[in-house]
Amino acid sequence: MKERDFDNRLKQRMESYGETPDPSIxxxxxxxxxxxxxxxxxxxVKGFRVVAAVAAAVLLFYIAGREFFIQERESPLVEVLKIEESPTEINVDRQIPERGEVPKILPAPTVAVASVEREPQIKTDETLTDKKTEPETGQPETKQTATRQPETRQLNREFTKDFSGDFPIELQIKKRRGRPSLAFSTTLAPSVGTNERVLHTFAQSDFKELSSSLDREQNQPETVYDTRYLPSVSVGLQVMIPLSKTFSVATGLSYSALYSITDEQRFSDKIRNEQTLHYIGLPLxxxxxxxxxxxxxxxxxxxxxxxKGIAERIKRSGPVPQDYTNRVDGLQWSAGATIGAEYVLGRRVGLYADPMVMYYFDCNQPKSIRSAQPLQFKLEIGLRYRF
Amino acid sequence: MGIRKREYSTQQEIIEGCIKREPTAQRKLYEIYAPRMLTLATRYSGDRERAKDVLHDGFITLFNKIESYGGFGSFEGWMRRIFVNTALMSLRKADVLRNSEQIDYASGEMSDAPDAVESISSKELMELIASMPDGFRLVFNMYAIEGYSHQEIAKELNISEGSSRSQLSRARAWLQERIRRQNEGERF
Structure with a gap:
């Protein structure tokens, strides 16, 4: 009894006593x-290398693809000019379609559209003017051309459902291609079903030889952590500005929410941590x-x-429930590439889908699906509005 | 992109900051615990210079392994184990532990005054413990202060359990004798 008393007194004195160490330590x-x-x-730096490599690959792919398609197709305008140069080949009677013969005369509206667009450059206008100013002359060629123009326009109206004003929808879409656009998007990351199980024991750590029987009794070191990550969701606004006929640059603002559940199974109880991370992003x-x-x-x-992480919210349920919010320091960098497609719904609006691959760099951020699985596949779907 | 400094009001926040490798949190943790860990290192090491090395190496290990702390139990208890381990490794390197069983003096008789501990200052008490012979010092620190069992001490120091018990008994007697002498004005 005396020994234990001596030990306890000495332990109390020593545990509470401290000496200030040398600052050099x-x-x-x-x-x-x-x-x-x-x-x-x-x-x-590595991230920039990855981005540069992906950009170079996309550029090469584009150039190769463009070469191929240029050889395959000629501009409709070139076809029109060819036709105008040899007016005898245009037979108005042959151009007027019978109802129900759509496949045979499909190229005709394209010709008509282009000729309307380039009206000042082709002879049609001149002949129309001739018709107005000299109706009595009765020159055969002028009459032929003059009667042809209304018919081609009539043809155009028949096969263009979304006709608006003087120009058909296809021409208006063409005109708007090179203009800035605003897109609203939603992004889902379907590749996030990762489960992560960790058994934390002293046997796994470097401190097994230090665990006394007293420590083990107090600390209950064996704990199983089971983490499940739910699909991350993002919404955003994107502004796309064309740099040339081929290239555009896009930026905007996005919000992402990452959600995970971690179950801690201990000897005597089970604790659930629900983590929600909120990020605001700036893409380029x-x-x-x-x-x-x-x-x-x-x-x-x-x-x-x-x-930039806005907040990390933790909801802890178990013997001692807690609900608290942590600040998220630092920045999360990522790089990605996409091959996307857009379908034009109307004069200004297009529906687009961008399957993309993203890589999230280790930037010392709170644990999330991005740290557990840095390479992710995503699908961005949205509406694009052209001004 | 730099990490901003912030105030840490709770131990939990400091630990989380250290897990995120925030320098401010690491500094704060050091300021809180370094004095007590230095005392621990001195008690085990027996001399100040080696204790500084233990303090240095112990904190580096701590910051590198802090993710291993599961968030339950006493953080200081977990931290003390790191420093005890670091001290023992340091002593092994210096070949101190090999001779720990050979020390065989002191009577092993316990005095009748356990409250003699209160009669001297904490600093003097620590210096007395640090000045104990190696075998006494390690067994006494591990058993009386850190709470290891004789079985664990025997395994750790590579001695028999009987030897651990014997050395503990003698270490107590040795320390009480020194305290008594110190109270009587003797200096060693």
């Missing part, structure tokens, strides 16, 4: 533990047009995004 420790900043810069993407028809665009793009 901390300086030495600090110099050996502050490594993340260097690592971050390395990751940052370069897009290149690969192939397009009147209503369909196929394009490729690559770029990077930087995100």
């Amino acid at each position: 901390w300086l030495s420790i600090e110099s050996k533990i502050v490594v993340p900043a260097k690592g971050g810069r390395v990751v940052f 993407y370069l897009y290149a047009n690969i192939y397009s028809t009147e209503r369909f665009f196929l394009y490729g793009g690559a770029g990077a995004m930087v995100e």
